[in-house]
Amino acid sequence: MALLSSSISSLLLQSSSSSSPSPSFRQVCDLRFTRRSIVSGVAAAAGTVAWPGSIAAVASSSSVALAGRVMAANVGDRQAAILATRRGMQLFSKGDVRGSVVEFDKALELDPQQKPYLWQRGLSLYYLRRFEEGAKQFRDDVAVNPNDTEESIWCFLCEAQLYGPDKAHQNFLQVGPDSRPVMRKAYELFRDGGDTKEVLLAVGARDAHDFFYSHLYVGLFHEAQNNTTAAREAITTAVASPYGARSGDYMATLAKVHCGCREWQVPGALSVTV
Ligand SMILES: *[C@@H]1O[C@H](CO)[C@@H](O)[C@H](O)[C@H]1NC(C)=O
Ligand SMILES: *[C@@H]1O[C@H](CO)[C@@H](O)[C@H](O)[C@H]1NC(C)=O
Ligand SMILES: *[C@@H]1O[C@H](CO)[C@@H](O)[C@H](O)[C@H]1NC(C)=O
Numbered sequence: 001m002a003l004l005s006s007s008i009s010s011l012l013l014q015s016s017s018s019s020s021p022s023p024s025f026r027q028v029c030d031l032r033f034t035r036r037s038i039v040s041g042v043a044a045a046a047g048t049v050a051w052p053g054s055i056a057a058v059a060s061s062s063s064v065a066l067a068g069r070v071m072a073a074n075v076g077d078r079q080a081a082i083l084a085t086r087r088g089m090q091l092f093s094k095g096d097v098r099g100s101v102v103e104f105d106k107a108l109e110l111d112p113q114q115k116p117y118l119w120q121r122g123l124s125l126y127y128l129r130r131f132e133e134g135a136k137q138f139r140d141d142v143a144v145n146p147n148d149t150e151e152s153i154w155c156f157l158c159e160a161q162l163y164g165p166d167k168a169h170q171n172f173l174q175v176g177p178d179s180r181p182v183m184r185k186a187y188e189l190f191r192d193g194g195d196t197k198e199v200l201l202a203v204g205a206r207d208a209h210d211f212f213y214s215h216l217y218v219g220l221f222h223e224a225q226n227n228t229t230a231a232r233e234a235i236t237t238a239v240a241s242p243y244g245a246r247s248g249d250y251m252a253t254l255a256k257v258h259c260g261c262r263e264w265q266v267p268g269a270l271s272v273t274v
Pocket of ligand 1: 145146147176177
């Protein structure tokens with residue numbers, strides 16, 4: 001998928017100025033949040049942000065069910081939670097992983113209903129090596145958003161660090177099909193094992209976006225197997241690719257954070273605080 005086309009961006013700008021000036025829509029424009037935010041009124045209204053590139057809508061029925069269990073935040077707190085989430089993402093984008101989690105936790109305190117939508121928090125926890133909390137974040141996310149391949153993969157990545165890849169594989173979260181071919185193949189790699197790596201890389205030859213995603217996830221797969229050499233090769237290739245270098249996609253930032261955390265030298269790697 002190409003990034004937000006300028007026409008979609010301007011549509012969002014229009015909708016944010018004409019009807020709903022909520023920070024969630026401005027967030028969509030500023031940080032290039034994604035199509036799921038656009039198609040999912042529920043996510044946008046709740047101030048949540050979709051995984052880059054995913055179009056799976058957040059299930060509204062789950063939000064309603066959640067509302068019954070968790071006390072709803074008042075409007076002011078919800079707005080403050082949205083801003084804290086936004087600050088967390090900006091800190092992460094500058095390499096301040098530790099600071100990002102402080103903001104994500106602040107968002108949760110202000111609006112506990114956000115919990116299963118804060119996938120960004122799970123990613124930061126991975127880099128802080130707080131794998132148990134990270135795995136819980138992703139498992140909670142899948143409970144409300146059952147077709148998200150990235151939640152499943154990141155849960156596995158956390159649990160592989162905790163229990164080793166074999167045990168993590170036994171508890172692998174099965175999710176429905178992803179609309180993105182490259183993420184379907186990435187999911188299959190983690191579910192079915194290394195033999196499908198070439199298939200993923202072949203899909204990655206389609207365009208710059210898919211090239212980046214295929215290399216990022218091949219690298220993460222190798223990291224889960226404790227194969228640092230192969231992980232480094234794939235993820236630095238992702239960072240150096242045109243999409244990795246210039247897209248502004250949150251996952252492209254993540255790849256730069258990854259290289260910074262592992263002290264892998266590649267142009268664009270971020271200097272990281274963990
Ligand atoms: C998830 O995917 C299944 C098909 O595999 C579909 O029936 C279901 O509606 C999807 N759920 C959501 C929340 O999108
Ligand atoms: C991972 O590999 C390194 C060597 O590259 C080794 O020192 C370490 O013990 C391995 N860890 C596990 C959990 O296998
Ligand atoms: C790491 O992965 C590469 C590429 O798949 C492979 O050639 C190499 O043998 C692996 N190294 C280890 C220690 O498993």
